Amino acid sequence: MRATSYIKYxxxxxxxxxxxxxxxxxxxxxxxxxxxxDKVDIDMDYIQSLFEIGRYDRFLSKVDTIxxxxxxxxxxxxxxxxxxNDLLFKKAACLFHNGNYDEAKNVLRQLIKIxxxxxxxxxxxxxxxxxxxSDFSVIIKAFVNASLLIVISIYIGRIFLIEAFxxxxxxxxxxxxxxxxxxxxFVFIGYEVYFNASMYKxxxxxxxxxxxxxxxxxx
Numbered sequence: 642m643r644a645t646s647y648i649k650y651x652x653x654x655x656x657x658x659x660x661x662x663x664x665x666x667x668x669x670x671x672x673x674x675x676x677x678x679d680k681v682d683i684d685m686d687y688i689q690s691l692f693e694i695g696r697y698d699r700f701l702s703k704v705d706t707i708x709x710x711x712x713x714x715x716x717x718x719x720x721x722x723x724x725x726n727d728l729l730f731k732k733a734a735c736l737f738h739n740g741n742y743d744e745a746k747n748v749l750r751q752l753i754k755i756x757x758x759x760x761x762x763x764x765x766x767x768x769x770x771x772x773x774x775s776d777f778s779v780i781i782k783a784f785v786n787a788s789l790l791i792v793i794s795i796y797i798g799r800i801f802l803i804e805a806f807x808x809x810x811x812x813x814x815x816x817x818x819x820x821x822x823x824x825x826x827f828v829f830i831g832y833e834v835y836f837n838a839s840m841y842k843x844x845x846x847x848x849x850x851x852x853x854x855x856x857x858x859x860x
Contacts, residue, residue: 646671647679651686658690665690681710685719688728697735704732726752730762742769750843770840781832788825792818 646668653660665672665687672683688707691700710716711725718724729752736745749766752759795818 644679647675647683650683658693661687661690662694662696681714681716682719684710685716685724685728689731692731692735695738697738700735701732701739704728704735708732726756726759729755730759730765733762733765737765737769742772745769746843767840770836770843781828785825785829788821792821 650661650664650672653664665683672680675683684703684707688700688703691697691703708725708728711728716724719727729748733745733748733752736742736748746766746769749762749769752762753766756762795815
């Protein structure tokens with residue numbers, strides 16, 4: 642009976658994620674009574690299937706238990722992948738999808754310490770950091786957006802109003818638009834330098850290096 646449950650589960654097919662999740666949950670008691678190694682195989686496959694069908698909350702409720710088993714049993718690979726790193730990344734991805742960016746960053750930092758060459762984890766870390774809504778970043782974005790809006794307004798006014806009626810103020814408004822464009826660029830570049838410095842401090846890698854890993858990965 643135990644062997645039958647194991648075989649039936651994996652006969653459902655490699656990419657039959659919904660079918661495997663349904664089989665696991667419909668036959669939960671049978672799965673729990675499998676031999677330990679068979680049960681661990683199904684548990685690892687089941688939790689990966691949860692991720693694939695977008696059941697992130699369910700995945701997060703199960704993943705820590707599976708990770709503990711993987712550590713205790715010294716399981717390194719499953720289906721040709723480093724199962725610990727794979728589940729750790731998927732845990733971070735689930736947290737990201739649920740909007741828990743800070744928790745996702747904490748998990749990704751663990752993964753990056755284990756494998757600094759994991760460019761996918763590094764790229765996701767960068768996205769999580771971009772999603773942070775600190776007061777400083779909000780002020781910077783608001784200032785840049787406001788400056789661009791003023792510049793656009795000046796040029797629209799120059800075309801439809803100022804040039805026709807207030808030629809004496811034209812030089813001032815043109816100078817103001819150049820100043821705002823230049824200062825906004827300066828602020829934006831300064832923020833990017835700050836962003837990279839803080840990311841390097843947290844992970845040991847700048848976002849520029851992350852992008853290089855993503856787009857210029859050695860073949």
